[in-house]
Amino acid sequence: xxxxxxxxxxxxxxxxxxxxxxxxxxxxxxxxxxxxxxxxxxxxxxxxxxxxxxxxxxxxxxxxxxxxxxxxxxxxxx
Numbered sequence: 001x002x003x004x005x006x007x008x009x010x011x012x013x014x015x016x017x018x019x020x021x022x023x024x025x026x027x028x029x030x031x032x033x034x035x036x037x038x039x040x041x042x043x044x045x046x047x048x049x050x051x052x053x054x055x056x057x058x059x060x061x062x063x064x065x066x067x068x069x070x071x072x073x074x075x076x077x078x
Contacts, residue, residue, distance in 0.1 A: 001063060013069050020068050027066050031055045 003024065005017055033053040037045055057063050
């Protein structure tokens with residue numbers, strides 16, 4: 001996915017391109033959600049499965065929901 005930055009919008013948000021890149025990286029991750037069959041295991045248990053929650057963004061709409069900055073009152077400025 002290629003993301004185009006609008007310099008005038010960043011200036012209005014008092015933000016920087018590197019901050020925007022950091023926000024995309026923070027909000028576009030694969031997050032482990034736990035394991036099934038991990039220690040302690042009953043006798044005969046042969047497998048351990050890692051459960052992952054959806055984290056990677058796929059569609060342009062999902063990327064459009066990334067929060068770049070919040071106001072002092074907590075309002076999102078995407």
